[in-house]
Amino acid sequence: MGNRRSRLRYSNRTKVLLCYLAAFGLPVLWMLAGFFWGYPYKLAGSAPHIAETLLGLFPGQARLTAAASAAETPAGAAPELWRLALRQREEQWLLFWAAVWAAAWLLTLLLQLGWRLRHSKPCFAARNTRRAIRDYRLTQTVIWAVNLAGAAVLWLLGVQFVQGRTGWDYAIYFSPFLLNALAAVGCFRLAAPPVLSGKGAFFKRL
Numbered sequence: 001m002g003n004r005r006s007r008l009r010y011s012n013r014t015k016v017l018l019c020y021l022a023a024f025g026l027p028v029l030w031m032l033a034g035f036f037w038g039y040p041y042k043l044a045g046s047a048p049h050i051a052e053t054l055l056g057l058f059p060g061q062a063r064l065t066a067a068a069s070a071a072e073t074p075a076g077a078a079p080e081l082w083r084l085a086l087r088q089r090e091e092q093w094l095l096f097w098a099a100v101w102a103a104a105w106l107l108t109l110l111l112q113l114g115w116r117l118r119h120s121k122p123c124f125a126a127r128n129t130r131r132a133i134r135d136y137r138l139t140q141t142v143i144w145a146v147n148l149a150g151a152a153v154l155w156l157l158g159v160q161f162v163q164g165r166t167g168w169d170y171a172i173y174f175s176p177f178l179l180n181a182l183a184a185v186g187c188f189r190l191a192a193p194p195v196l197s198g199k200g201a202f203f204k205r206l
Helices: 002-038 050-057 062-070 079-118 125-157 167-190
Strands: none
Touching: 002 079, 002 167, 050 062, 050 079, 050 125, 079 125, 079 167, 125 167
């Protein structure tokens, strides 16, 4: 019986790990698809001048000044200089997009793991479960707020300035934030600590 319990616990840990990998790996795959397939073949392909926008918010920053200058497209410039400036602008925009999303993804994962660590103690299981449900709802609200804030930053500082936007632009730019929050929901409900989860319980046992 001891060996059997050990195997069951190991199996559950494996399933929990796979749940986390699948849930939080999906937004990563979406971002990679956006980089290597969606942009610029499905997106509008007109990157906003993000360095100039950030320089307006944080004036005097040497790195932002250099980046904004490198992405300038002055009238009458040679075609090669024009292409180089546009390439710089595109790289800066993609880096900013990835940084904003990665910050939201990491905060989502840390908030979810923090909840899991706080509610993994085996004592007072019934009371701990009630607290875990309340804490889950609060934490998930914060997670939604974090990802909405990330999407708002992306819209206000960049996407609204993209010319010729289509449905693909909205889907590829903003869906990763939605997937972040949904990944947390899945891990809350399906990969909760064993002391909280069970068949027919609020938190399901994998």
